[in-house]
Amino acid sequence: MDFAFNVYSTFLIVCGLLTLILAGYIFKQGGSTVKWFSVMMFANSIWSIAYGLELASSTIKQIKILINIEYIGIATVPILWFIFCLYFSGKECWYKKPLNFISIVTIPIVTILMVWTNPLHHLHYKSLTISLDGPFPIANIEPGPWYLIFTTYFYVTLACGTFLVIKKFKTIDSIYKKQNYSIVIAALVPWITNMFYLLGIRPFGHIDLTPFAFIIATFLIFIGIYRFKLFDIIPIAREKVLALMQDGFFVLDHQNRIIDYNKSTTQFIDSKINEDLIAKHIEYVLPNQPQLLEHIETHTPGKVELNLTVDGNYFYLEADILFLNENKINNNFTIIKLQDLTTLKKDAITAKEQAKELEKLNQLKDRIFSIIAHDLRGPLVNLSEVLKMISNNQISTEEFKILSPSLSKDIIYTTDLLENILHWSRSQLKGFGIKKEFFNLRSLIINEINYHLPAATLKQIKIIHDVFPGEMVYADILMIQIVMRNIINNAIKFCHPNCEINITAAYQKNHNMLICIQDNGIGIPEDVIDKIFKEENVTTRGTSNEKGTGLGLMVCKDFMERNDGDITVTSTVGVGSKFCITVPTSL
Template identity: 65%
Template sequence: MDFSFNGYALVLLFFGILTAIMAIYIYKRGTTVVRWFGLMMGSNAIWSIAYSLELASGTLDQALIFVSIEYIGIATLPLNWFLFCLSFCNKECWYKKPHNLIGILVVPVATLALVWTNPLHHLHYKDVRMFTEGEFPMLKIHPGIWYRIFTIYFYSLLACGCYLIFNKFKTSDPIYKKQNYSIIIAAIIPWIGNLSYLLGLRPLGFIDITPFAFILTSFLVFLGIYRFRLFDIVPIAREKVLELMSDGFLVIDEKHRVIDYNSALHRFTNFSGNKKVIGTPIQDIFPNQPALIEKIEAATNCKIELHTNTENETIYFEVEILIQRENKLNDAFTIIKLQDLTTAKKDALIAKEQATELEKVSQLKDRIFSIIAHDLRGPMVNLSEVLKMFSYNQISDDEFKALSPMLSKDIVYTTDLLENILHWSRSQLQGFGIKKEFFNVRNIILNEINYHMASASLKKIKILHDVFPNEVAYADLLMFQIVIRNLLNNAIKFCNEGCEILITAAYQNNGMLKVCIKDSGVGISEDILNKLFKEENISSRGTKNEKGTGLGLMICKDFMSRNGGDISVSSKLGVGTTFCLTLPTRT
């Protein structure tokens, strides 16, 4: 082949080769959308290089060979441009439908076939001659019918791509205005170049300036990629993925400004949803998270757990920071992922509380078994032995009468112990219900005073009450009775001879009834007082060496809580103790 290179051919050849190198570079290092742009630059490079060799050809046959090669780029360039625009605007689903893809591939394939077989039918070019009257030989072409069809196809894809680009940037944030300008100008240039050629405005004679225009377009978009970070948000495909995710995502640039985010971000920050997020410094998004800002400024991949307080609840979340430096076309950027841990934290807290509760129940069970094995067995063995000795006449009637008070105390203790164990065990059964009802508090208190009158008389203790007849409470009657019985039993146990016990009841302003049992006994030390009602089994002997079970007050606390009430205590050594109950008076 014989070539005679002129200035136009050399310029086009140089930029064509440069475009080819850029196309390969971009395709290898870019994401999906950038690769489509790389293919478009490859089409432009084929067109430009082949056209430069056509302009350097001196014969018609040699020029037609390069025309056939040119059309590999010409036929595929508008297709790659359109696919690039679809991908850039996150509309890949359109060309992934087989019938749509086949529809846009028919014309390029048919064009290549008709160009390569044009001498047989002249559908693409009616006539092609070598024009030699200019500065250098060049082809003079008379277009055929298919040439005009392909031109319509060429402009249709260009127009559709430009529409997508304009529509994309119409709603974009001002922070992207430099990127917007570069790609909008790049989209307009080929139109101007090709329209001028078709309309006969040819400042360079028969030279088609369209490939020159596309070279300029490619360089402008490449400038947008490298200088203005044109594809900062494209690889994230936010419209298709991130908006559907419950995790929060945001992307920040090297200056720690937000360049992309999804709507889930608002769940993890108090930053107002009415304020513009794009372009806002990360410090303003998380003003109360200095640990997070410190990790971001350190520019290392890491994870950190944080929490924030919203109007309704405290949200716990994990932040994963991913520094992205491998993209050679753009400056470094940072992806921040926020994963909600609130449910997991709550579940862990519930599991911990359940484990603690199970441990307490297990300890209490062990305590009860210990009581049964020792405290319950001892009195029963004593009673059994005394009765056996009496039945075999091993002890006299006088000796038996002397032992009777001790046996009576053991029986009372054993009865109280069994009753408490029974009530506590029933309350711990799964499905154990509380039968709340309205009842007369005075009647219950009088019944319990009568029940304890015998044991109180032995210690010459007076039990007084100041409870009006019509005072009513709403709770489980049996539970209230057990609580009163335990508290009266304790009062008698820790009273000396001649003490007084006073029971009072009065309505409170909050709709609760307050019942207090006050004694003038020995009182409770501060150390023991702080341990009461805190799941610790406290057992002390009374003023007459009466034994305790260590279960009574714990049962009282549990029963009052179950009925929506409470129990409190105040005491002073040598002065006495007062236990107060609060009970609901209505449903």
Template identity: 60%
Template sequence: MDFTFNSYAITLIFCGIITLLFSYHLFERKGEAVRLFSYMMLSNAIWSLAYGLELASPTLSQMRFFLNIEYLGISTLPVNWFLFCLQLSGKDYWYKKRLNLVLMFSVSIITILLVWTNNYHHLHYNSIKLDASDPFPRAIIEPGIWYRFFTVYFYLLLGLGTYLVFVTFRKADAIYRRQNYTIFLAALVPWMVNLAYLLGLRPLGNIDLTPFAFIVAVLLISMAIYRFQLFDILPVAREKVLDLIQDGYLVLDGKNRIIDYNEAFKTYFPADKKRKIIGMQIESLFPGQDKLLDFLKNHRCGKIELKLDTGKASFDLEANIMHLNESQLSNEATIIKLQDLTAIKEEALKSKLQTEELKKLNQLKDKIFSIIAHDLRGPLVNLSEVLKMLNTNMITIEEFKALSPKLSRDILYTTDLLENILHWSRSQLKGYGINKVEFDLRNMIINEVNYHLPSAAIKKINIIHDVFPGHLVYADMLMIQIVVRNILNNSIKFCHDACEINISAVYKANHMMLLTIEDNGRGMTKEALDMLFNGASVSTRGTMNEKGTGLGLVICKDFMERNNGQIEVTSELDKGTRFKLYLPISEN
């Protein structure tokens, strides 16, 4: 290729190289706005370099070649400018929708293709002629229909971008306003120069001064970058700030109508109301909130608590009400900040329940230590003293035989108590596992009945079990055995002579087996029944003065819950007690 360089061409090529280097320098910096601006500079650099080489070309075919390259920059420049302005004004969510981005760049791609194939359709240029009358040859272009369409598109994106930047910065601090003026002026210069060229106002003949104007624009924006710290100090869009805040905000006018709100506010309402919030009266969104309406009516500021029920969910909210008068704004307005206290209250309730549970466990622990110190130690000391007296001949064999039934009951009580304490203590250890197996309920009941027959025979109590073979349950067998043993112990303890204890089992819904242990003994009062499973009940003596601790049924409840079961008890004084155990059945 041959070139005849002139002052215009050299100026454009030099400025294009500088712009290209500056674009590369900015591209390496962090930030989406900086990167988009570097793309815009790259488009301008391509336009300037290619146009400079076009002005230095001596033939029309060479001019056409560089004109085709120019449109790589010309067609993408308005799009990159518009994307840069969207990012700068906080509207970047718009171009992050893929469809919008495709639509904008599709015009650029179509323009490039039409320019490159213009000889076949002449939609972009009607004709391109060589003008050799000036000191250096130049191309004279007669616009086509697509050329005019692209020009409108070019100015539309340029104007919209400039407007967005102006609106964003107009109420900003002083440093932002200086940035705004610089960017606004930078956009205005090429706009006016290109408009003058299209209207025929051409002081240099057919030379298009638009690339020179864009170089001026780049210099102005470069001054904003280094003088006013553009891209280092950027205003944050109001929508982004409010939508990132987790608390809900809404603004009311003087008639208590909603005129603005943020994204978090919509989470408190179902989808059908979200579309109608603007313009609604506040009492329509918060019905029955008399205290809120009183604050608004009397222009009072402060914090109040609201209970909002949307039908699908309920919220505990704290409303912070602030009134702005006409001296602060052009119109009277009210700002309400809504903080969701639902999770905080739930955590507080959970903490309270945990505290109460811990208190009960501490009471139970103190009770266990008391039992170990007194009830467990006492029978063992008595047995030791009696054996010592027998060995030293302080009592006779006949006297020892008379004492042996009482000693036997004390030892049986001590054994059961120690077993309960050991099992409960083991179950409270961290990492203690449950060994769930499938076992025959009838066999386990028979073993427990046989275990209790001696103590039942003393009171002539008849234990009747009606559990069919093949009733399988899926649970920790040892735990269920301890539960049944404790309940039978209590039944025998509070039964009179010749009472009956009935044991039965039936299948229930939801894969559960109902095991019922019922007696016609002494029964319990309602007060005793309410304290039965919390370890707070006072030990009650049996019908033959048998001792108890109240610890056994606490263990029963704990073990049933660990096995995904449930324990229920009903009792009536002097009529008896019925225990219902719901046990999971086999999963097969």
């Protein structure tokens, strides 16, 4: 080949060689983004060196060979630029989809083939001549239809890549903007230069300045790499890290407005606030948090607990507040890290409740054992001694008749005690199921009245009920029976002779039946009312010195809660007491 080098060709060849060397060096040093940039530099170096040799050529045959080589770079530079911009802006997953990749590589491949086979079809350029108007021979190309297609592709690809870079530049934090001025300028230089060339604005005649522009763009980006550490701490890495973090981050300016945040914060923001949070005041985004605002306004770093209700979900958060002063001037920044402690908090609450429940169960166990050891043992020992004395003829029939009322009370007390312990213990067993069913309330109440009639008759107490026939409720019939039995038994125990016990039932609007057992006995002191439904051992002897177990009403409350009901009491000392229970009437 014969070459006559000039200033333009020499400049392009030298810059192309330098670009080639730098491309190899950068490829070895960098990550994915930098490697794609180095590949683009390699393609640009092919274009530059081949075009430089073209400008030094004077024969059509030699120029055509060099144009064929040039188009390896010309056809691949725009696609490599576009892929580099995808990586730089964090959109690299787009080109990895097969259809997208095929769509962007098809035209460059076809273009190279079109150029290499142009003498057969003349679709890329219609004619190729040498112009001698300038100081040295220059190829003069008349574009063909495919040339226009490739030019459109060239522009679209450059424009898309430039758009991604500029869009990234607009949304990037201020601390990164100094790094990226070189990228923005580099993105615009070749795009504008090639546009001028195609529009016929050619200050150097037929010389295409586009490869010169790409060399300038390449060196601008190279300066960005080593002067501003462009790819050492690139914004894309920061965004990916923050996006993957489950902790939320807010960055506030000196007026407490949000200037940056990550996606994890959106889970703590009410869905009604569906707009972009940038420039919004932190109080608007996290309302009703006076302690957080106080720390921010007083510049007090530290941790603050936040309780948030977001779309019906409750969050326990820990806000870690940090203050920065960039360059030690007036640009104060506040960083808030939000850590979700909801699960830990709920687990801690559950563990605390379980510990409290276990403590109560242990106390109850001790109480039951104490009752069994003393209250249950005492009556049985008395009965055993009396029976032993009878068998040994140590007491007469008359003496036994005198002791029998006391023995009868002890047996009734023991029976009630055992019944409450057994029923309550059975309900606490793991796997115990509540067998809810519809049953006739009036029949149950009449059966319980008949059960207590002997004890009531003995104290000359009247039990009156006002329950309509056919009243149905939905609950565990055995549990409701035990509740009714305990309440009626207590009413008899704390009534004087000739008292009355009234039992009524009334349907409520909330699908519950209100059942009340009212007596005109001695009543219950106010300080005792606060304790009788709690797990405390409260026992009081009746009007005929009847003993209490201290378990009956506790069992009643437990059973009513298990049946989605309730139990309440009102009482006045010397006037009487009124116990009311609510039982569901439907599923």
